[in-house]
Amino acid sequence: EAQVTQNPRYLITVTGKKLTVTCSQNMNHEYMSWYRQDPGLGLRQIYYSMNVEVTDKGDVPEGYKVSRKEKRNFPLILESPSPNQTSLYFCASRTARNSYEQYFGPGTRLTVT
């Protein structure tokens, strides 16, 4: 089954404790990205990657890191999480940047206390 997976689905952590949210897709997509979704603010892009070893900042990159060592994986790293990073996070992939059908992962609900 073609899908984007994320782990964990739910995470409660404390300020400053480094965490990684994994993202993997099995569709051989070149383009992957991370979004956060907050009430009233919609989806905001954090980082995107056009291909292996190519990553770039989205609209709200501060406090986040990503890597793209393999085509299928695109982990999101929070080196020192803060309460304002409490949010619903989505990983997404599509064939290429100019593709229109984007596949989203199921989401990771993160709470930072």
Add this chain to the structure above:
Amino acid sequence: RKEVEQDPGPFNVPEGATVAFNCTYSNSASQSFFWYRQDCRKEPKLLMSVYSSGNEDGRFTAQLNRASQYISLLIRDSKLSDSATYLCVVRGGADGLTFGKGTHLIIQP
């Protein structure tokens, strides 16, 4: 002016009614438009593309008005299962896809 604007709602509509909502976009050069659907606490999924001539998929009709720079989504004979947030998406921008914040639709029995 924001790139893609939607009325956030919520729109409360009785089951069986017809409901329509719009989305305006700022870039007159935009060529491609889409509607995504997001169920509560779930991921967004592509609902349908919006073609220049308008297109229909069952109870759903999408239309484009280039002169006024808006797209619309019409749902006929609404079902309880149509309750969701509908995201307007325009091809373009740094990411290649620009998402609106969504319109929240609640179908009531």
